[in-house]
Amino acid sequence: MRYFADWIIENLEFTRAIPSEYVYLIIMVVGGLLLLLFVVPMAGALTFVERRVAGKMQSRIGPNRVGPQGIFQFVADGVKLILKEDIIPTAADRRLFKLAPYIVFVGSFLTFAALPFSQKLIAADLNIGILYIFAVSSMVVVGIIMSGWASNNNLSLLGGMRSAAQIISYEVPQILSVLAVILLTGTLGMQGTIKAQGWAPQHWFLFHNPFAFIAFFVFFISAVAECNRIPFDIPEAESELVSGYNTEYSGFRFGLFFLAEFANVYVISAVAVTLFLGGWNTPFYLPTGIWGLLPSAVNLAGLITFLIKTFVLVFVCMWLRWTLPRLRVDQLMTVGWKYMVPIAFFNLVGTAVWMLVWGDKSIAALLGG
Amino acid sequence: MELIDYLPIFILLIIAVLFVGGTILVSHMVGRRKYGKEKMSPYESGMIPVGDARRRFSVKFYVVAILFVIFDIEVVFMYPWAVIFKKLGVFGFVEMMIFIAILLVGFIYIWKKGALEWA
């Protein structure tokens, strides 16, 4: 965001009359609104895509009535949710009931601040980027517990507690698996991690060494579990808990939980692409100087590359959901603590040993001599 | 890193809060409203709710939470280590292996004690 602000101040005459702080502020507000305009329709569209994908996988059609191929289904759904009655149960704790959707949505929206989209498109390239993403998304757990508790409904509370227990169980292997990449890059910044990789698959961290390869799967499985998606959807198990922690929510409050959930699927995919799949790296190099600051063709190519990779992973999430059966609670905890955590630790030590023996050379570099 | 690099986050926070507040407000205004005692009662698949939902929970949730906190703190220590691992070399490796070994004892202990069994 700062690149654009600096560029505009430098190159547009009329902005010089205004103090640079205001220019910064205006650009950042506009950028933030653009991000919102990306996230909300994208998350909405994913609900439609998911239903179509589900339809294809189950040999049926899926929603195809609203607009060509039903692509406006999510708009209709959104309008419907807004028009629905806004119910707060009498038994609920009204304040917390109202507060919970804020925390859940804000928690998932704020992670987008540190997500890179292309070489220059990133709201805030923090030097603690990946930790920031974990920190902000850990707020979602608080929101989920709060919504379950405030609803004062057996199903909601049980769903909220199960959900929270699941998310925190899988957060440990998730943040452990990321360490394998950080050992290789020596930075927590998102853009720095992407820059350390190349455009060709053999330069991705996924294929850097066997431990990084395993780390990707540990990361992705844990991340899917953190999104409460099948096969890890115990918290929302329809046949047991109605809808889990958001059972009592209606109207757009429910819609916000839904948006946050699908936004999170994008977030985990984008983080996986950043860490393991080469991010926005394209075979073209970004020119330096003034053109580098513009959303130039190379920048656009980076954006497209990044989005394609991310949506492929999003599709994999959907594919998993409609292919695998649900895990039982005890299996869920066993997978998390007895398999993922030890594997992640093993990976960490393995990567460190690899670094001691071969430095940060990848398999490709070693084979290539 | 300067403070201004964090400004976008603050702005996004405000935008997100306004978005949530705005949509809920619109939904509240245009949505129909009809009060009903039954409608406002907790949803329990058509059964009449018995008692209060906020009962005591299994201690297992507590154990999972405390294990999470402990492992979270542990992993947080590893992040600065990972960042400067190239500079630390073998010395840093040994330091971290001692740290992990001590915690591995704890991990084996909770495993043997059956704290990781949910059923």
Added chain:
Amino acid sequence: MESFLFYIFGGIAVASALLVVTRRNAVGSAIFLILCFFCLGVLYLLLQAHFVAVIQVLVYAGAIMVLFLFVIMLLNLSQIEFGRIRNLALKVLGAALGVVLLINILGAINRPQLSEGVPLSEGFGGTAQVGMLLFSKYLIPFEVASVLLLAAIVGAIILARREF
């Protein structure tokens, strides 16, 4: 600008900390405690301590507060509204401890070296610098921390063991 932000977030932190101890509802207290931790995180940012700031949010607001909320629900504290403390000795003790803490803080503020500004070194407060200190100067405390964490694991299991 920075001192303005400091007073804003410091004010919110103090106010929410007061609300934590005055709320009767345990869940409400917990929510204000999260707000308080967030403001502390911002204060760390103002001190250029980026790594500590993000850890503050990740560990305290994220992890430890989830544990608190679980314990509140486990014991169902929400329904036992906290009554007033009637024990006079306890009140006096609490007040005395508060005064001791206040004197400590005032003493720290009065130290002359704090008033002099020192230019920050390159990368100050970043993860790398924290790591450098942690793995050289503060190596022993770091290793001892693992023993402390081990003790915490054993303690947690022993406390909960009856239920297995």
